[in-house]
Amino acid sequence: MAPYLSKQQKIGLALAVVGTMDIKKKKKKCWVKEYLTLSKKLSNMNIVHILEPGDFRNFLRLDSNQFDYLLNLVSKHIEKEVTIFRESVSAKERLMVTLRFLTTGNSYQDLKYCSLISEPLISKLIPEICWAIYKCLKNYIQVPQSEEECSIAAQFESKWNFNNCVGACDGKHIAIQKPPGSGSLYYNYKGFFSVSIFCYR
16 A cells, blocks of 8 residues: 655655656747847838938838828728737838839848848738728829720830830939039939939820
8 A cells, every 4th residue: 555645745746756857948939030120220221211302212212201191191001010929010111111122123032131021021011012002092093994095005015015004104304503512412324413304194
């Protein structure tokens, strides 16, 4: 017959057994790579706060007022909640990485390193942001309304092999004298100082 053990003796015995066991702690699963957690400090997207107006426009193809206006329009559609598990990517960062993609056509992998947003998230958020921009600006976007406009698309296709196009933008460099203190801001690739105007046809 087994000897009788008091409650304290049972607890002591259990602790002694547990103390001798080689307990392997489960390694915590890492949700993100370490460098992605430093996006607030290291991301190239942070430079917009110190860019001059011309550089800002070159970076995102919008001036700061246009960017703020667009952000105000789309933020309610693209803002994500911050949870106790992780901080979400802000609406501003989401819009900036999308505009940067549309501006440069860079790969998601390249955008990952300059924005410090993971590639899977970039591949998900860019289509979402583009759809949000379309929803908010659809009244500004003209689509063919008549047979005549459809025939314009046929002309673009036959002449330039460019499908579904009903209009095109073009630019013109207007030569100017170099503004004082502007450095190379107004110096264009054609080799003179100018301002650009755009026309739509």
